[in-house]
Amino acid sequence: MRPRSGPTVQHRVLASRLRTLRERAGVSLQAAAVALGAHPATVRRIERAETGLDARQVRVLLDRYAVSPAEAEPIMAGLAAASLPGWWHQWRDVMEPWQQEVIGIESSAAVVRTWHPALVPELLRTPAYEAALCRALSAHAAPRRDRHLELLAERQRRLEERGAALWALFPAAALRTSVGGPAVMAEQRAVLEEAAHRQHLTVQVVPLDFPPHPMTGVPPLHLLRVPAPEIGDRAVLETPGSRVDIIDEPAAVMDYRIRLDAACAAAPHPGSPLPKGTGSTGNP
Incomplete structure (x- = not known):
């Protein structure tokens, strides 16, 4: 479900970045969903900024996409700000x-x-x-x-x-x-x-x-x-x-x-x- 106040631009940017990282890694929606233990629709909602950014889920996805610590660190650091209501x-x-x-x-x-x-x-x-x-x-x-x-x-x-x-x-x-x-x-x-x-x-x-x-x-x-x-x-x-x-x-x-x-x-x-x-x- 989309956050009640609507996603901020920071939220949209991070969500889009997750989609780009998945595609760069050659990981399908289905495979990303398996890593999360969720339905592919959940991954799609995350990438469309239609649901909140959960730190655990984001970490699991970054690990599945083999994202380096140097690249993952600013993404994780930006989660708190991106999750704040507009x-x-x-x-x-x-x-x-x-x-x-x-x-x-x-x-x-x-x-x-x-x-x-x-x-x-x-x-x-x-x-x-x-x-x-x-x-x-x-x-x-x-x-x-x-x-x-x-x-x-x-x-x-x-x-x-x-x-x-x-x-x-x-x-x-x-x-x-x-x-x-x-x-x-x-x-x-x-x-x-x-x-x-x-x-x-x-x-x-x-x-x-x-x-x-x-x-x-x-x-x-x-x-x-x-x-x-x-x-x-x-x-x-x-x-x-x-x-x-x-x-x-x-x-x-x-x-x-x-x-x-x-x-x-x-x-x-x-x-x-x-x-x-x-x-x-x-x-x-």
């Missing part, structure tokens, strides 16, 4: 399983790119904007909404604190949709205008009268890049009906990246003023 663990009561997985990757991402076809992207929203959106779209009680807002604020804070790059693309229609009323929208626009002065933030807004582009009609999309070779890029697609697809197949992720690249290239430069009536922002 910082988001305390908010797991208001998170869906897919959110735990996404935030687990987002928490170590060096680059986050996001597209929303109708609203201001989540990581750029003010607390008042997000609260108004929750009241309009969610049936959750106020305490749950408050917890959700705390989680979003912490995500935004941590993203900025570690200097991760956030690149957002959305249509000007998002700023014409009145979420929470004039005061809330004025604050939200002011935050987007201030983005022009933030080093790691890029905002592009597609004008209302702009022709169709490669992201036209595409549901909310997020591309996450983690600076660890063991962790491939992820595409997160929020499809209609509250379904979320987390895509890790390289060709599919590349296809979305190409589409987003083309849409950003076609859109006004980040340093350009916002369309009339919405203010101006952007940072190259």
Whole structure:
């Protein structure tokens, strides 16, 4: 079973390393399972970071793969940190399983790119904007909404604190949709205008009268890049009906990246003023 708070990137890296070591040693899943006295599915879950990393099991697997002490020592030393719950663990009561997985990757991402076809992207929203959106779209009680807002604020804070790059693309229609009323929208626009002065933030807004582009009609999309070779890029697609697809197949992720690249290239430069009536922002 996947840890309740979702695996951290450190956990994913170690799990991937175990798979690489098994394959390098030419040991099958079945043979690794025999060494553990377990089912092959157990080894597969370990290698997919779908279960906790047990020190005894890891030691048995490293011995079976004939891993040298010099190579095994940092793996065993990293187990304690990799097994710790992610910082988001305390908010797991208001998170869906897919959110735990996404935030687990987002928490170590060096680059986050996001597209929303109708609203201001989540990581750029003010607390008042997000609260108004929750009241309009969610049936959750106020305490749950408050917890959700705390989680979003912490995500935004941590993203900025570690200097991760956030690149957002959305249509000007998002700023014409009145979420929470004039005061809330004025604050939200002011935050987007201030983005022009933030080093790691890029905002592009597609004008209302702009022709169709490669992201036209595409549901909310997020591309996450983690600076660890063991962790491939992820595409997160929020499809209609509250379904979320987390895509890790390289060709599919590349296809979305190409589409987003083309849409950003076609859109006004980040340093350009916002369309009339919405203010101006952007940072190259």
